[in-house]
Amino acid sequence: QIGGDGASLTPSHTVGQAVDHYLDRMQIRDRSLRWTAFSRGVMLDSKRQLNDLMATDSDWTVMPEVSAG
Numbered sequence: 554q555i556g557g558d559g560a561s562l563t564p565s566h567t568v569g570q571a572v573d574h575y576l577d578r579m580q581i582r583d584r585s586l587r588w589t590a591f592s593r594g595v596m597l598d599s600k601r602q603l604n605d606l607m608a609t610d611s612d613w614t615v616m617p618e619v620s621a622g
Contacts, residue, residue, distance in 0.1 A: 562574055562603065563603075564602065565603070565604060566602065566603050567600055567601060567603070568590055568597045568600070568602075568603065568606075569599030569600060572588050572599065572615055576615075586617035587617070588615060588617050588618070589615070589617075590614070591614045591615075592606075592609075592610040592611075592613050592614075593609065593610065597613070
């Protein structure tokens with residue numbers, strides 16, 4: 554769960570901002586790839602506000618986006 558410790562995220566932050574916050578907290582410095590969040594196997598819209606997510610979307614998997622090629 555991102556922001557579960559009550560750090561600087563609020564319900565009006567976006568999924569993308571929460572992902573950035575998570576990467577900072579995990580000290581992941583490589584931002585050359587685009588990082589995305591998934592909940593229940595579905596990619597979350599990075600522009601969606603946290604307060605617009607359903608309660609069932611509170612557990613995320615955050616991973617870099619990769620493409621074949």
